[in-house]
Amino acid sequence: MSSVDSFKSKSELKVGDKTYTYYDLKVAEANGLEGVSQLPASLKVLLENLLRNEDGDTVKADDIRAMAAWVKNKGAVEHEISFRPARVLMQDFTGVPAVVDLAAMRDAMVKLGADPAKINPLNPVDLVIDHSVMVDYFGQTTSFTQNVDREYERNIERYNFLRWGSSAFNNFRVVPPGTGICHQVNLEYLAQTVWTAIADGGEVAYPDTVVGTDSHTTMINGLSVLGWGVGGIEAEAAMLGQPIPMLIPEVIGFKLTGKLPEGATATDLVLTVTQMLRKKGVVGKFVEYYGDGLVNLTLEDQATIANMAPEYGATCGFFPVSQPTINYLAETGRTPDRVALVEAYAKAQGLWLDPSVEPVFTDSLELALDSVLPSLAGPKRPQDRVLLSDAATAFTSALQGEFGKAGDESKRVQVEGSDFTVGHGDVVIAAITSCTNTSNPSVLIAAGLVARKARALGLKVKPWVKTSLAPGSQVVTDYLNSAGLSEDLDAMGFNLVGYGCTTCIGNSGPLPEAISAAVNAGDLVAASVLSGNRNFEGRVNPDVRANYLASPPLVVAYAIAGSLNINLTEDAIGTGSNGEPVYLKDIWPTTQEVTELQRKHVTNAMFSNRYSDVFKGDAHWQAIPVAGGQTYGWDAESTYVANPPYFDGMTMTPDKVTDIVEARVLGVFGDSITTDHISPAGSFKAVSPAGKYLIDRGVPVSEFNGYGARRGNHEVMMRGTFANIRIRNKMTPEIEGGVTKHFPSGDVMAIYDAAMRYQSEGRNLVVFAGKEYGTGSSRDWAAKGTKLLGVRAVIAESFERIHRSNLVGMGVLPLQFKVDGWAKLGLTGEEIVTIRGLENVQPRQELIVELFRASDGKVARFPVRCRIDTPTELEYYKNGGVMPYVLRNLARSAQATE
Template sequence: MPSIDSLKTRQDLAVGRKKYAYYSLPAAEEAGLAGISRLPRSMKVLLENLLRNEDGVSVTEDDLKAVAAWIENKGAVEHEIAFRPARVLMQDFTGVPAVVDLAAMRDAMAKLGADPAKINPLNPVDLVIDHSVMVDHFGDAKAFGQNVEREYERNIERYNFLRWGSSAFNNFRVVPPGTGICHQVNLEHLAQTVWTAEEGRKTVAYPDTVVGTDSHTTMINGLAVLGWGVGGIEAEAAMLGQPIPMLIPEVIGFKLTGKLPEGATATDLVLTVTQMLRKKGVVGKFVEFFGPAIAGMTIEDQATIANMAPEYGATCGFFPVSQATIDYLTATGREKARVALVEAYAKAQGLWIDETSEDPIFTDVLELDISTVVPSLAGPKRPQDRVELTVAAPAFATALADVFARPTDAPRVAVEGEKFDLGDGDVVIAAITSCTNTSNPSVLIAAGLVARKAHALGMKVKPWVKTSLAPGSQVVTDYLTDAGLQKDLDALGFNLVGYGCTTCIGNSGPLDPAVSKAINDNGLVATSVLSGNRNFEGRVNPDVQANYLASPPLVVAYALAGSMRIDITKEPIGQDKKGNDVFLKDVWPTSDEIAAIQKKSVTPKMFAKRYADVFKGDEHWQAIKVTGGQTYEWDDNSTYVQNPPYFEGLSMEPAPVSDIVEARILGIFGDSITTDHISPAGSIKKASPAGQYLTNHGVDALDFNSYGARRGNHEVMMRGTFANIRIRNRITPDIEGGVTKHFPSEDTMSIYDAAMRYQSEGRPLVVFAGKEYGTGSSRDWAAKGTRLLGVRAVIAESYERIHRSNLVGMGVVPLQFKEDGWQKLGLTGEEIVTIRGLTDANVGKLKPRQDLWVELFRPSDGKMARFPVRCRIDNQTELDYFKAGGVMPYVLRNLARGDEK
């Protein structure tokens, strides 16, 4: 293949009266990248990214040729590239620690004698506060206001900090609480499909790409924006202008044909797609949708499918630019010039899809005739476990016995102080929630129509059901109100409870105490039905074991029926005011009814009005007084936000990396240790180190909040690292939870306490693990907490890609067994570990993926052993980060040096 000069591919694109510079893929093909016109469109976006950023260092000509070679190898050859997203999206749980790190970098910059104002995101960052509202109040007109008040009471320290950040940093915007879910705000307003940036006198156009600190960032793939969720450290690196290393992916084509049948919804379609792709196996791969059915799909339908990429396991679920993209951008109030640019750019770059388009080459192809889709749910524990509605009742009965080990004929039990009883399978939570469905007017209007028909018949929701409506944006309220449907939803208890992620992330709030007591005293398998994307056991509510994902209209139907044990396709879901049986078919709307209301009530004016002042916030947000200037005024008494110690003693030149000598073992773990095991998540137990810390700081247990809400305080988070109640440390094999032994004393204690004792003794630490270390949601604190506990190396059989990268980003070296794992070593935890070859003082300086030797000394018998490992610092960029002590010190020093010049 001939050499490629990327600069020669830069051309002008005239759109109306304006000219844009862009990097032309057709020109690149003519210049020698043969066959790239047949690449999947998601791969074309990656190729343009490399073409535009080729610098001979992080992106080379070999990288361009490797992408072009995809046509032949279809992603089967491992080749790492450096991806630079156009922007970063954050939600508040994962975004707060990133802003804390920025604030800490400004303090460190000042201590280095440089200008702290130099610390700003180098790529645009939008943080949407959407994860903090809880459904404490529901079922009446006051619920929304009461939940907002409680939200601010719980989170005012965090909101004070974010309010400061929104004014202190350039290139950083905060969407205040009560606006919507980050993914829907992204879809309706923030995303542009084609991004632009000013370079001198030229405006450069390029594909809108994004990484987000929430796994469902993939929802934006429905608007032809390539994006996915990443760990917080990766997001911080992208925010600070650093590339994200990734392997060139395989791309699975998913061909959609036909038309959704009457009675089926976009939710039913996505549950079917999720099941198919899970069965196929697409972890770590791109999925790209194509086929004739796309012409009849709305962007909202596409976004519903794209949202669930984490559930079907793919990196992303990409839809190309089509006429629907243009129509949606116009309907949601994007600028006319931007809409015109999107169409012209997509057609010029071969990113457009219509009925005349030639199908790309894919790694493999699946096909679904969507006319075969039927009403479905997914549950009781996993999103991919689709159950057709017609067999949902017997399937629950089977799960009751097989999954929950509960007799199918257990009697119903009385509820103290109430006129009703409860039994297994009763629906105690019915929630219209989550980013998956609340972006889609068709299913929300359908839910409103079910409520309207039921209300007209005089039907009521069963008294044990906690109902809630948490829209993804304020526009939803506008069109439901305009259509008169909100009144009908209110009549059934589906009042507005807040704009944000609620039930899907466990913010469902408490059940009625009497209902909760009846469930727990009698071991009942209560159920929830939610229009979400996550239904793992224990996630939705601690009292609810069985959870089912369903379309919003089915959520309303099950609230009326009150039980998963009723076959709602055949049995009555309730009675009307005269006592007559009412069946699902009596209240289910037709597609024509839904479409007529959507056409009339969803208008561009609503989007324009709601997003005109999207960063302004309500009176609560505006009342927050901003304190501090370029640097933050840290409050030593805050239990939510603290200045992390990453930059303590930082000098302009990093200290030489030293070998790890005579380290102690903090933990020995088995296979598939996830970031849920490593990183603190969920509720904080009073007896835990984090709970003791909060108690000592005057926080009542009722106000502990969650680890997620306290991610801005390293003191809480490091105490929760390796503290999962289900983690099992082989040093203490008979004890479940975050416990270890300190050596040589052999005292048993929490992992945090042992780490602190080792630190006081000046001992470095290592962790041993098995296969697939760090799988799951790639939380930043899984790496940050590891570092703060004093762990300098992790030695595992294999790693999840993002967690391995995050460890390097925090200055922790990931090492991989070359031969047998730790089991063959007979480890007890008493061993003293030495790892040589890390320091540049050694002959043959450390190189990416270099082989090293680990020495083990066992004091009890005086025996010494050695075994080989591969250093999983995989490229030069990562090695630079490691030598600097992590990605943040690396960037900080570079900015400080620039300031010196």
């Protein structure tokens, strides 16, 4: 807590019979921080964080004054601050490599002659295992049990490692598999909105804040907890007590007015918001919601909107504390003392929603809720919203245009062993999945009601559709069971398959062999409809090229219709048992029907029961032995967990940064290259570099698992970097997938193979890209793999926030074109690249890139902006990344105290 308190803000707050210490923003305003009561609520949270952590070193009085000055400059003046989150949240795909890194840091501490126990989380860390379950089995009552058994078979090495981590590290807890998605466990149980800690002989109250190793950590913004996704690299630094450097952000206000109309869902609302904010341009900015429309949204609606902040590009999507916040905390089993504290604290600090007051924002936009219409988003990006009424014609346009199937629209292929055919636009996956909607009982109950009404009319799901239900928490099953809706969903094929991310992360599992064979034989553009938040190409399933986000009730409807070529607003969705056509309006529930069931069947007791012993786990988890000491006993034969090479040969003094001289180009990529393109999360084939590596080590194809589950092994992951089956390298425009051209030989090969060949030749590498490079998940392996392939710099037209930070965190230089992009340069990839002046480079400095063209001997030069944005990031870069930086500091500290 603050050791300086320049603005004398330390005060007391009495709530009931308890007294808390807190850092009072109103007192600080009276003591020199003029105007801070006009700040957006999200910036008030940052301001409190600075007041509480002022130490004259990492947080100075000038940093606090800069926050106050925001009221006038609205973020136009760049100023770095140090943010200290209260806690860290992880999921297992990103959490396992983070724990691998911590284990490797302990080994490195031993080699540096320091105490390995110094590598220990100083802030609370919760890791929720939620990304490893795959939909191998579906459409039957045993699906859940079979998928869980298979999950443990595949992942036992990883789970052994996590069990070791939970005992070896302090402040580190693991929520076992089969519990729920990290974001919903966070929303329903972990988050407190106002946190407390014992300090200086008393109990200090302060806003709950969090960073997470999943970009959708922002879902917790719906509960008025300021938090966002970071890469595992940055999360590790936060765990180890390092502040997160950031520029004071611009804040875009999003005013909501009115009320959602009949027939529109929270999903339709969030797809509309995502489209609007992507168009507005909010990358690297905060978004904060306000206006009288907030009183007509449930807390779960707010969480749905906040969840998709990565899809609209914002750092966060924050909601102030309001009565729905208080109600939700009480209804989900938080203690009465905590609930009372949250309300009292929010009102004392000016964090309570007042719809009549409009804070100062950098800019704002507005949406009337009654204008929201049923929607989907696809076929490749979450921001590409289409109205439900236009979905069929929009798919036809995509089929003819971006999929290049004009004139082929009516093609059908016989499915072997069946009496049906499949064609373009047929829905082969219909999945109620992921975290966007599974926090929201209204849309899940609506899905159950659609299933109930359809079942009553005799409708069935089409035989080519793979159906699944993967709730975000066990509470969902409880209220669906209580309402009798599980029986209806089961009857329509939406049986429980697991509690985890599943389809949205690429764990959709394989299509039935006959369906897959027909799709591939006909080169069909098959479709998925999922209630998730990510539909990037190559992500959901390798056989499915068109992916659409939709609400859970629409997922059920499309499973019945079986095709995107049907206009659900006009055409019959199917034929009832009486032989009459049935339309969507015949099975769509009213808002009143949904609300009545929600009020009756979603109870406080369900949350209290499910979270009473959340870290215990099932019999599988309890049977895993806990073994090991302070350092991990690495298994050289493991293909899941391996000691990474980041600290090999590391000394206490970093080497000087050298210029990039005569580097080769590894890849030239277009716009919207996602972290899925750079570091895939789904399945991979035996012919890929990663597949060949596993086969060479005796792993059969059936046990490959996915890239996500293999993130604890750098050998697999570096082979998977730039290996997405849908990525297109402009150096090999005729080939889809992770290939490139080696120069000067001109040989075409896998990007990994080319990188290794260049390494053997002693060549540095660079990558060129277009706009929005690194969009999507907070996937640290997209930066780690880039580093291990030997890439020194990525030169792009613009970067997504998290990936830019991750690149710096791995010691890779992000450079941004100042004028034209690579297309105007006429790049072929044969150029030789030189970038000088790196030893003394400064944040956001202009640098010159030299291109030597071997074909004509000419040299072209163009300016770029160094996207190392802050002095702290510069220190990370000079140290070769944030992990070596932290490790050296901890080693010095340990040696100084010995």
